[in-house]
Amino acid sequence: MTKIIKLASVVLVTVGTIVLFSDPRAGAELPLLIGLFMGYVSRDKMEDERALHLKTSSAYVSLVVGYSLKLLTSNLYDHKIISFQLSEINHFLILVFAMAIILYYSRVYLSTK
Secondary structure (H helix, E strand, C coil): CHHHHHHHHHHHHHHHHHHHHHCCCCCCCHHHHHHHHHHHHCCCCCCCHHHHHHHHHHHHHHHHHHHHHHHHHHHHHHCCCCCCCCCCHHHHHHHHHHHHHHHHHHHHHHHHC
């Protein structure tokens, strides 16, 4: 069952990325967001206390970094330095889940080496 959920999340992330860049309508980012969420909350083969601690701390770090990036882009947008800002909550959540997944798996990989 875990492999099916992981495969479904990879498919949703792939399809969601394509849809996000090809469809400008609101809600086009939902497959990507759902795929990232499924990938983050799905269980791994080895689910021990260390893995749960790495996953939780990765989520905390990505939330802080994501919010900092949101504040930075909003400030730069207000001063007319950049032409975009991270204003939609779905884009913020995509950033947070993507960073949490990258941080978690890189930390798991580095801790096994």
